[in-house]
Amino acid sequence: MSSTRTTRTTAAAASADVTPLQVGEAYLGLIHRLRRVADDQLSSCGLSMPRIKLLQFLANAGATRQNVIATCFDLAPRSVTDMVDSLERDGLAVRRDDPTDRRAKLVELTPAGHESAASSGALRDQIFERIFGALDAPARATLLDLITILDRATVAVDGLAPCGPSELESSRSTS
Amino acid sequence: MSSTRTTRTTAAAASADVTPLQVGEAYLGLIHRLRRVADDQLSSCGLSMPRIKLLQFLANAGATRQNVIATCFDLAPRSVTDMVDSLERDGLAVRRDDPTDRRAKLVELTPAGHESAASSGALRDQIFERIFGALDAPARATLLDLITILDRATVAVDGLAPCGPSELESSRSTS
DNA sequence: GCATCATTGTGAGGTCCCTCACCTTATGGG
DNA sequence: CCCATAAGGTGAGGGACCTCACAATGATGC
Helix, strand or coil: CCCHHHCCCCHHHHCCCCCHHHHHHHHHHHHHHHHHHHHHHHHCCCCCHHHHHHHHHHHHHCCEEHHHHHHHHCCCHHHHHHHHHHHHHCCCEEEEECCCCCCCEEEEECHHHHHHHHHHHHHHHHHHHHHHCCCCHHHHHHHHHHHHHHHHHHHHHCCCCCCCCCCCCCCCCCC | CCCCCCCCCCHHHHCCCCCHHHHHHHHHHHHHHHHHHHHHHHHCCCCCHHHHHHHHHHHHHCCEEHHHHHHHHCCCHHHHHHHHHHHHHCCCEEEEECCCCCCCEEEEECHHHHHHHHHHHHHHHHHHHHHHCCCCHHHHHHHHHHHHHHHHHHHHHCCCCCCCHHHCCCCCCCC
16 A cells, blocks of 8 residues: 555656756646646636635535635635635625624625536536546556645745845846 | 655555545645745745746747747747736846847847846756755656656647536546 | 738736735733 | 734735737738
């Protein structure tokens, strides 16, 4: 059950040295395409990945405070405001005052929202399957492994000195 | 200082079945963090990843037409306009008419641009190393492998029917 | 020569994120 | 009790992308 990492398949493995920069670029590049493809598939339904994710979350969390959403999604509170605005505009969710704290607002799906959540959830699964189904199960496990490691690494890097100017002359001419 | 990757105790390796959805979410989630960390590290220098990438490109490609940039970066032409505007505003690049085609414009770095490209390139390398250095060389190779496969998959998916809402059941692909 | 179509870049406007400043409430110390 | 500080949400504004519509130019057909 360990050592999932044995799937060493193609050309990449042959070249001995893959630099961090190369992998990084590749990772970012794939993101780019991923977004494009996903959005493309969703465009006809008037939905988007972030919306679906929020819909999904609200569907099985019930009424939730915006700051909780921000925390769970690792977003700035301001961004949640916009997303909820958008959902509310489309009649998929409503804001309600939190009785226990008059500063806070609870967000909750409308019936239309629940409906949308159900169908869009299926759609999302489908899209992910189309893309990540290209990897077999062991490969997916390996990838998840790798991502998990990187995830921890980013947490570690976060809150570090921003690459002190000791090593490079800070440029940035105009304001 | 690659922290030990000995800990393979993630749920991923243990649970036999990692769904496409799970990996997908993880992949997207990491992107989110990656962007945040990178921007954070760069903010003090007034730069950003897309800017650095373009700077780098122009530094060793010389004068380039905007549509070429769009193609190489897989961006909408409109986005290139904005990026070049931004660089021009900061005095890092200039637009020049292409003598061979009066519709086209050539983008070229100024001396300040070349300077900025040099230092920012080093900075970018540093950041990628901090993050992706958490993976050892074989792991990086594996990751690149996986990404390459997915990359090809997205190309395949692109240009598919946008999964009409009525055909939610008709996904005859894998499951 | 001229009508037609393709290509290059841009204006306008939209999405999804961010930060910063601000108002409103909650909470805790004197 | 009152005031300082913290916490929740939002207005304003910015950055990096997108699409759609359009002017200018190039290439091509007749």
